[in-house]
Amino acid sequence: MRVDAGLAAEQFSNLKNVGEAATPNFTGRSASFACGAVARVSLHIDDAQRIDDAKFKVAGCTVLVAALSVLTEQVKNKTTAEAAVLAEDLETIESGLGPEAADRGDCVLLASEALLEAIRAYSDSARDQWDGDDALICTCFGVSERTIENEIQTKHLNSIASVTRACNAGAGCRSCYPLIEEILEEVNGK
Numbered sequence: 001m002r003v004d005a006g007l008a009a010e011q012f013s014n015l016k017n018v019g020e021a022a023t024p025n026f027t028g029r030s031a032s033f034a035c036g037a038v039a040r041v042s043l044h045i046d047d048a049q050r051i052d053d054a055k056f057k058v059a060g061c062t063v064l065v066a067a068l069s070v071l072t073e074q075v076k077n078k079t080t081a082e083a084a085v086l087a088e089d090l091e092t093i094e095s096g097l098g099p100e101a102a103d104r105g106d107c108v109l110l111a112s113e114a115l116l117e118a119i120r121a122y123s124d125s126a127r128d129q130w131d132g133d134d135a136l137i138c139t140c141f142g143v144s145e146r147t148i149e150n151e152i153q154t155k156h157l158n159s160i161a162s163v164t165r166a167c168n169a170g171a172g173c174r175s176c177y178p179l180i181e182e183i184l185e186e187v188n189g190k
């Protein structure tokens, strides 16, 4: 394992959340062919879509371990949507790890990808199990197919980014992107 003295001293003495989240849980993995690091995040999520347990396992450098420790701690008690927004803010994660992580964006990205994968696994599962009247498209923000169709029609939207701006669908883990794309094509007749 690559060791960075400053991080090792500060983050390793406070290392949190190593292990496996309470079951049933949702897991995400990431890996780097360049350095061989592997990360795994598991999340236990309550009925209100809030993360009540987050844990990680890792084989990798100090910065990756520290990033996973910090990220899993930060997402506890957050909704999956809030956690996804946090995971995508790589600059803030990196700066929170101190100067030793300044040029180690790839390590921070690996931690972020593992967390986002776990959130996507939850979103896909929740979407599949949804039994409401309107099909649920964006689990993170609870946006239905009908809402997205209405937004596209009334505001003449033609991109995922414009749909996200209009109704928040896609602003979290992005697992709904392919579905939003399909609705765009259907409504706009492409």
Ligand code: FES
Pocket (backbone or CB within 6 Å): 123, 137, 138, 139, 140, 141, 169, 170, 171, 172, 173, 174, 175, 176, 177
């Ligand atoms: S399901 Fe996560 S952003 Fe839509």
